Amino acid sequence: MNGPLDGFRILDLTSMISGPMSTMILADQGAEVIKVEHPEGGDHTRLVSGRRGGFSSSFLNNNRNKRSVTLNLKDKDGIAACLKLAARSDVFIQNFRPGVAERIGLGEAAVRGVRSDIVYVSIAGFGFEGPWAGKPVFDPLIQALSGLTTVQGGADDRQPRLVRTILPDKLTAVQASQAVTAALLARARTGKGQTVTLSMLDTVISFLWGSDMSAHTFVGDEPDQDEPQSWIDLIYTTSDGYISVAAMTNKSWESLATALDRTEWLQDPRFATSALRDVHKNLRLELTQEALKDQTTDYWMVRLTEHDVPCARILTRAEMIEHPQVQANGIVIETDHPHSGRLRQARPPARFVGYSDFEPSPAQMLGQETRAVLSEAGFADAEITAMIACGAATDAQEPGE
Structure with a gap:
């Protein structure tokens, strides 16, 4: 699709939400995103509930405008193929647990060995060093460790509460996509590749500081306990709502x-x-x-x-979709998916004058473009067939219910 990032190629090895959402933002802005998934099942979000036509809504809503390729990254042929794709890419992005990319042969040194000016992006949960770097991570854990649950609860002596959306994941996705474009701009100016690292924990703490850490801004004047900004929400009851x-x-x-x-x-x-x-x-x-x-x-x-x-x-989610301002903005669009039928999604909020209307391509079947992408990378048909035969890759797989 036409967009301001048209001509940039991104090799996406991420899964779940933070990584895939970040690369979808870039894909929505015109970048070619090649999503590499494991041949057996692919991205975990393909398998979660809320499904139609073999696709989950979570996968559909975070993986449009991408090309799906399957490679077994525990196989030497799969690693070799991935490096060959990296050699043709502008950005390499992964959210493996720290140390895993290096262990399997896809760390920054290996990738930069095939493309010296690549933008190499790593997303972590808690960080890349320190006692929690290697721990498994999910969104609620970041909300807990960052202090967000205490902010949401209102004060230190109140019951902590989760924000009832996966804010750390999605906020990290937005931050990562911005960092990628900044790195590409720096490369355009200097000719040198860039290294980008960011964690979900750092992202949320930085996000909170602008409005929720006022009492801890002035060093030496910190309170013993944070008090609530108010015990009353800015939501009022009327006679009927x-x-x-x-x-x-x-x-x-x-x-x-x-x-x-x-x-x-x-x-x-x-x-x-x-x-x-x-x-x-x-x-x-x-x-x-x-x-x-x-x-x-x-x-x-x-x-x-x-x-x-x-x-x-105060609107429900269904009411929001029908609100005249939301409709005037045109943020909610409908498209047709070859397996899941008519879809309703949100288009990218940023609009770019001079580019074509937003017409996204649907999220793909697992491995839908494995042969095409490998062929474009220089693999002969016989080589691709051999890789598929040995399990290093797979052909397109019809989605199962």
């Missing part, structure tokens, strides 16, 4: 007080400045809730909007 209202600035606070017919708030010394409204946040939010509870969500959406108060109805 829920609404979110955020009056942060002086202007929006004045507008809120007027819209709610509570102009006496504007003379209350506890709310005279932004800093004081923050100190008395719980009282401010309690008063706001009391004012909102007796009218419908529709009523308040009209009333608050008339006074330019930031507000939004």
Whole structure:
């Protein structure tokens, strides 16, 4: 497909979410992504629940616009073939546990030996050194170790809570895709290959620091225990549902007080400045809730909007898809998959003027382009057939239910 990364080739040895989502972002922007999977089963997300036509929604939603190749990386012929593909690639990306790539013969030195200016990317869970580097990792563990569960719980003395989406995985994917484009830009300027390493743990800690680590920013003034920003969420109950209202600035606070017919708030010394409204946040939010509870969500959406108060109805996932703003943005698209039928997905949020409309190719069967990609890399038909016969690779495999 046409896109700003058209002409770049990425060899993708990642699995699960963080790696595959990062390479899909790059594929959606026009890069050719060759996804290398094990001949027996492939990426684990192919096998999870939520399936139709032999494909899981998780795999479909993180692996469109890629070419699927199977190589047995425990076989010397599979490793040799992978290095031959790397020699033709601009980026090599893997998320094996630290040390595994080197052990099987696909570490940076081996890959750079066939393509000296390649961008070599490694994604880890906890890091590449230290006592936790070799531990198995899943998203909830990163949420726990990074402090995110405590932030979500509200304070150190509250019940920790998971964010109910795999935020560390997906955030790492976005960070990795940005790092790849930065590395390609550096290579274009210097002519030298780049090495990129990032961990899910580092990514989440960096992400939290901008808004949730204020009490630990000033060295020497750290609290003994982090207090909650508020014990009240910015989600209010109306007479028939829920609404979110955020009056942060002086202007929006004045507008809120007027819209709610509570102009006496504007003379209350506890709310005279932004800093004081923050100190008395719980009282401010309690008063706001009391004012909102007796009218419908529709009523308040009209009333608050008339006074330019930031507000939004609380939507379910199904309602979100049908919301007029979401539809106006065109973020949700429908495409046809040869096995799974009509699909609904989110298109890339970043749009690039001057490139063709987004028309993604569907996620492929396991090994769907093994023969084509190996042939393009210079393997003769007889060599490919021999590799398939010995188990170093496989032909396209029809998806099973």
